[in-house]
Amino acid sequence: MLLFGAHASSAQPVAFVNVNVIPMDRERVDVPWAAQTVVVSGDRIVAIGATTDTAVPDEATIIDGTGRYLLPGLVDGHVHLLGFGPGPRENFADGPVYLANGITTVVNMGGPSSPRRATELEWKRRVEAGALAGPTIYTAGAFVNEPRVKTPEDVERDIRSQARDGYDFIKFHELDDTTTGLSLASYRKMIDTARDIGIPIVGHAPNNLGVDVMLEARQPLAHLGNLSNIYFLPLAAHRGYLLVTATAFFLLIAAAALSGAPPHSRWIALATFVAFVCLSLFLPGGPLFESVALRMIVTVLTLLVAIGSVASVIFAVKIWREPRSPAPARMRASLASIASVALAVVLTTFWTPVAWRSSARGIDALATRIHDAGISVQSTLVVYEAIGGVNRLYRLPAFNMKVARALHRAGVPLVAGTDARGIPQLAPGTPLHRELQLLHESGLSPHEVLRAATVAPAILLRKDHEFGTVSVGKRADLLLVERNPLQDLSTLKTPLGVMVRGRWLTRERLQQMRAAVLK
Structure with missing residues (x-):
């Protein structure tokens, strides 16, 4: 493994002269600062100014920036350094791959509790010391959730322990169907403890508790796609509705199949069946997720089922009042009326409201609530593209891009992340460039896309005083590219050079390092 000491020249100052600077230190800049000089000493930016007015130390290494563009190094705001399943290459051999892609900082989301977790802290420290080549690492420890921690006391102990061990933030991880999820008391203790000791927290949606709890807690979200699980189709917290729906439907089918039903x-059974066919077509991931007509059909069918359920009850009452009615007829009528009423209730109180949550107006309403709660959202759009691209009917990636567009319009901070090594389809490095393109296609301007991969992650980690902009005093994590990324984001894929913590690496050196670890 190549060490920084073998290829870095950080002992003397470095000056980027006559370069176009994209500082990212303000909300909107459509035109780079032209003809600038940026001076780096050690691992810090020490001077920025017009080339005609900025002194360059005599001993400085000069990098000609004429016609080129300098911007902050990129951040992948969601990676898993150790991955899941087979482990990664030893000694953070993915580090040069990240650097070759212009990524100077990674936000490691940790993983399940394991002795291997200490490896991530070791890599973090060795990278900072210059013993390993790679981006700066900010890392979480073991996922916080039951069954590893259950009670509020367990949660508080674990978070305080992770903070003492040197982890940078806490990762709350929803464990889906393997557990029930943290209790409300434990979840609130997690939020309160993290705030009390001043450590950032980010996590999956607490599906078992619901969106209102997450918004009240102001918990930053690790995946935009988690909004489907907690809000657009919140089955984890409403499994009773699934059970009632399935049971009532099959009871109604059974009653309708009997003679004398x-x-x-x-027709109640038929209306219910058609309603759920429509739901399957437009709920998140469905091929017609934008259809207002299908949502209207579901609403009308729900009304018909409700009317039919009233008629079924009236019919059952008449049967029971008729003294000569046989017992089987009474049983069929009772069964049908109970099933019809149950279907009317679940369609009216759950399925139809849920159907409208994923409409354009429903998405905008949620985006406004997230903005008002002050929550940032990690995009990870590339994840859903990777796992859903083979199925043309599966349109969750397109739905998530629509949600990203609404969040952006509402002013919700989006953090670019890829989940690299979190799933087998996503290797380190290159997926970030696809993520940036997906954000651009979702309606973000190039400057806003760059903000999602520079400033926004720094703010999430409360490290915006350290990195994320080209500013005096900030860590010298810089990216030199040939073309203006405010006009062409693809130029970020092939940097002319990368500076990481004040160490300058040319394109040729980056490719050599990358090739060495990919043999």
Whole structure:
């Protein structure tokens, strides 16, 4: 493994002369600062100014920036250094791959509790010391969730322990169907403890608790796609509705199939079936997720089922009041009326409201609530593209881009991240460039895309005083590219050179380092 000491020249100052600077230190800049000189000493930017007015130390290494563009190094705001399943190459051999892609900082989201977690802290410290080549690492420790921690006391102990061990932030991880999720008391203790000791927290959506709890807690979200699980189709917190729906539907089918069934049973069953076919077509991931007409059909069918359920109850009452009615007829009528009423209730109180949550107006309403709560959201759009690209009917990637567009319009801070090594399809480095392109296609301007991969992650980690902009006093993490990225984001894929913590690496050197670890 190549060490920085073998290829870095950080002992003397470095000056980028006559370069176009994209500082990222303000909300909107459509034109780079032309003809600037940026001086770096050690690992810090020490001077920025017009080339005609800025002194360059005599001993400085001069990098000609004429016609070139200098911007902050990129941040992948969501990676898993150790991955899942087979481990990565030893000694953070992915580090040069990140650097070759212009990524000077990674935000490691940790993983399940394991003795290997200490490896991430070791890599972090060795990278900072210059013993390993790679981006600066900010890392979480073991995922916080039950069954590893259950009670509020467990949660508080764990968070304080991770902070003492040197982890930079806490990762709350929703464990899906393997557990029930943290209790409300434990979840709130997690949020309160992290705030009390001043350590950032980011996590999956607490699906078992619901979106209102997450918004009240102001918990930054690790995946934009988690909004489907907690809000657009919140089945984890409402499994009772699934059970009632399935049971009532099959009971109604059974009643309708019997001779002498109540006259309304068959068309109530048909209306319910059609409603759920429509739901499957437009709920998140469905091929017609933008269809207002299908949502209207579901609403009308729900009304018809409700009317039919009233008719079924009236029919059952008549059957029971008729002294000569046989017991089987009474049973069929009762079964059909109970099933019809149950379907009317779940369609009215759950399925139809959920159907409209993922409409354009529903998405905008949620985006406004997230903005008002002050929550940032990690985009990770490339994840859903990677896992859903083979199925043309599966349109969750497109739905998530629509959500990203709404969040951006509402002013929600988006943090670019890839989940690299979090799933097998996403290797380190290159997926970030696809993520940036997806954000651009979602409606963000190039400057806003760059902000999501520079300033926004720094703010999330409360390290915006350290990195994220080209400013005096900031860490010298810089990217030199041939073309203006405010006009062409693809230029970020092939940097002319990368400076990481004040160490300058040319394109040729980056490619040599990358090739060495990919043999």
